[in-house]
Amino acid sequence: MEAVNGIKHIEKSYNENKLSHAFLVETNNCEKCLEDIKKIIKLINCKEKYVDNCEKCNLCYQIEKETLPNFQIIRPDGTTIKKEQIINLKEKMLTKPVYSKYNTYVILNSEKLNNSSSNTMLKFIEEPEDYLIGFFVVNNKENVIETIKSRCQLIHQYYNEEEIKIDDEKIETVKDYIKNIELDNKHIMLYNKNILMEKNYTREELIIIFQQIFKVYENVYINDEYENFEFLKDMNSVQLLNKMKIINKYLDNLQKNGNINLLLDSFVIEMGHVK
Numbered sequence: 001m002e003a004v005n006g007i008k009h010i011e012k013s014y015n016e017n018k019l020s021h022a023f024l025v026e027t028n029n030c031e032k033c034l035e036d037i038k039k040i041i042k043l044i045n046c047k048e049k050y051v052d053n054c055e056k057c058n059l060c061y062q063i064e065k066e067t068l069p070n071f072q073i074i075r076p077d078g079t080t081i082k083k084e085q086i087i088n089l090k091e092k093m094l095t096k097p098v099y100s101k102y103n104t105y106v107i108l109n110s111e112k113l114n115n116s117s118s119n120t121m122l123k124f125i126e127e128p129e130d131y132l133i134g135f136f137v138v139n140n141k142e143n144v145i146e147t148i149k150s151r152c153q154l155i156h157q158y159y160n161e162e163e164i165k166i167d168d169e170k171i172e173t174v175k176d177y178i179k180n181i182e183l184d185n186k187h188i189m190l191y192n193k194n195i196l197m198e199k200n201y202t203r204e205e206l207i208i209i210f211q212q213i214f215k216v217y218e219n220v221y222i223n224d225e226y227e228n229f230e231f232l233k234d235m236n237s238v239q240l241l242n243k244m245k246i247i248n249k250y251l252d253n254l255q256k257n258g259n260i261n262l263l264l265d266s267f268v269i270e271m272g273h274v275k
């Protein structure tokens, strides 16, 4: 199945009566993503006409508070999601819903399903009942076993981590850096050394710059906004997504006190390898 951008597209398939029974949602923020999934779960179950923060019905209230028995959230128990958790989940999900239209479950950090819990899960999603809908939330879909992945509709849901305060000088650096990465990758290590490092940015400043770089690619990917970056038009969505993942990874690395020179060099090399 083809991947779609944004959980909000589920609303569309619901309105068109084409709702899948299992979704694999790849995101950079699982907890934030859960909040958005809850909105969808309210929408498809609400007995009133659902509007944001529906306060008319008890159902939406219970979904919000996570107290509805046929809406279950599974989080890793320690380092894995255990088989017993899935067996428990199955029991709750197989009774036909009475109050709500669907039984829904969310498995956060689905990459933590171990072999036996994956197998238990698998039997469960192979022939889903009409009233059953599941969301597998992950940071990286590659870490989910193929047999589960192949039964899910893939969704990408990326978030801007808080509004970034950035001055004009850094915005110019961002533009210049992306331009060099994309259009002059052969000389990009020289650019790191002779231009970027010469500016003597602190680690914190570089983090802000990387957040802004992420935002540029994300704007192209999600909103088709190319302003100042027309040369990114030639890139397909897989390439854009892969670059966003690389930027995210280096944002993490920058926060972990690695050697900045080395980080910047391996960053531009990885970016150059995305084809």
Ligand SMILES: [Zn+2]
Pocket (backbone or CB within 6 Å): 042, 046, 047, 048, 050, 054, 055, 056, 057, 059, 060, 061
């Ligand atoms: Zn409602």
